[in-house]
Amino acid sequence: MPVIRTQSGASEKVLESAQFISEHSKDVTVPAAGVKRAAQKIMERMKSTGYSTAEWKKHQLTPSVANADAIEWIFVVDALNFSFWPSRAAEHEQYTVSLDGKSYRGYWSLCAAINRAQREHIEITRASYYAHASAEQLAHVFRTDDPAIQESIPMLEERIHVLHEVGQVLLAKYGGKFANVVRQCQGSAQMLVETVVREFPCFRDEHEFCGRPVYLYKRAQILVADIWACFEGRGDGLFNDMDQITMFADYRVPQALYHFGALDYSPRLLEYLRRSEIAVQQGDGSQTQPPPQPGLLPSGHPWELEIRGNSIWAVEQIRRHIHASGHSANAILIDFYMWDYAKEHTAAMRTIPIHLTRSKFY
Numbered sequence: 464m465p466v467i468r469t470q471s472g473a474s475e476k477v478l479e480s481a482q483f484i485s486e487h488s489k490d491v492t493v494p495a496a497g498v499k500r501a502a503q504k505i506m507e508r509m510k511s512t513g514y515s516t517a518e519w520k521k522h523q524l525t526p527s528v529a530n531a532d533a534i535e536w537i538f539v540v541d542a543l544n545f546s547f548w549p550s551r552a553a554e555h556e557q558y559t560v561s562l563d564g565k566s567y568r569g570y571w572s573l574c575a576a577i578n579r580a581q582r583e584h585i586e587i588t589r590a591s592y593y594a595h596a597s598a599e600q601l602a603h604v605f606r607t608d609d610p611a612i613q614e615s616i617p618m619l620e621e622r623i624h625v626l627h628e629v630g631q632v633l634l635a636k637y638g639g640k641f642a643n644v645v646r647q648c649q650g651s652a653q654m655l656v657e658t659v660v661r662e663f664p665c666f667r668d669e670h671e672f673c674g675r676p677v678y679l680y681k682r683a684q685i686l687v688a689d690i691w692a693c694f695e696g697r698g699d700g701l702f703n704d705m706d707q708i709t710m711f712a713d714y715r716v717p718q719a720l721y722h723f724g725a726l727d728y729s730p731r732l733l734e735y736l737r738r739s740e741i742a743v744q745q746g747d748g749s750q751t752q753p754p755p756q757p758g759l760l761p762s763g764h765p766w767e768l769e770i771r772g773n774s775i776w777a778v779e780q781i782r783r784h785i786h787a788s789g790h791s792a793n794a795i796l797i798d799f800y801m802w803d804y805a806k807e808h809t810a811a812m813r814t815i816p817i818h819l820t821r822s823k824f825y
């Protein structure tokens with residue numbers, strides 16, 4: 464019997480936070496013309512490719528079978544699914560993992576590292592392993608192809624802490640299996656998001672904006688969405704309230720939204736981001752321009768929250784426009800499409816600066 468929700472669920476808190484951020488933003492807006500352009504592009508794509516959850520398992524790195532092992536794989540990946548942003552500009556210096564003759568960077572390098580470990584008979588998706596694995600063992604799992612030229616996986620210490628934290632909770636309370644957490648939520652995506660942020664602190668993507676708490680819950684929502692997509696909305700992936708899940712406020716989809724004109728930045732924010740990017744790219748100290756304020760945009764900075772909150776709000780406006788045009792698409796499929804678009808059009812996206820904060824939240 465599916466759970467009937469009463470108080471506002473986690474994703475409703477996210478959408479309400481996004482609206483509040485958008486209404487109180489000074490440097491980021493959601494232009495209606497860009498929303499319309501993006502909605503039309505997405506509807507064209509959905510008509511031509513029939514974009515659906517079936518796409519999820521087609522990638523060579525995602526599980527090809529929807530079963531209990533896939534849930535544990537998704538949980539470990541989404542617990543670590545943050546901040547692959549390189550600190551140097553040269554692509555060949557970015558953290559890279561190769562598998563079956565292909566090299567992967569960014570999010571896919573994480574998936575490749577997990578799959579490589581499994582090939583090496585390291586039980587990286589078992590809580591009994593990662594809850595207590597040593598820093599050396601995990602540094603080996605997330606090693607680069609070539610430490611001589613490539614930087615290490617960003618934020619390795621945070622990733623080790625995250626694995627220990629989530630693994631020990633799973634062992635103590637859920638028999639070591641995230642599948643048990645899923646099944647306890649009886650088909651409610653909202654309950655699962657709430658349970659994840661309650662039980663696993665590293666998923667608590669919560670901040671303060673204009674003096675009040677705001678909730679973004681990017682990784683907790685993408686975790687639920689990946690399970691839903693992997694199982695194509697059936698079995699353990701059957702949730703009765705998936706349409707409440709919002710866009711996942713990462714650092715790629717904002718680029719695609721800006722590219723479509725569904726997100727716009729003030730001149731001063733754009734100038735800051737561009738200078739920060741130059742500062743980061745010339746990280747060897749030979750900076751031709753004075754660096755912006757000391758350090759980069761700190762995590763939780765109003766500008767970072769304006770970009771993330773308006774991204775969620777922009778996707779919601781796109782979803783409403785698609786719905787008003789007589790088509791249906793939830794925020795998840797719109798998000799997946801925008802993320803894949805950003806990855807396919809990397810060159811075009813490169814001209815669009817993003818906030819360069821590294822954070823374990825996204």
Ligand SMILES: Nc1nc2c(c(CN[C@H]3C=C[C@H](O)[C@@H]3O)cn2[C@@H]2O[C@H](COP(=O)(O)O)[C@@H](O)[C@H]2O)c(=O)[nH]1
Pocket residue numbers: 518519522525544545546547548568569570571710711712713714715716798799800802803825
């Ligand atoms: N909003 C949103 N953010 C997403 C994803 C995904 C992967 N999902 C795909 C996997 C299977 C399905 O086919 C999905 O399409 C990763 N990320 C985020 O991007 C950032 C990494 O970027 P780069 O450094 O360029 O690889 C990082 O914050 C990561 O958390 C998504 O779907 N939506």
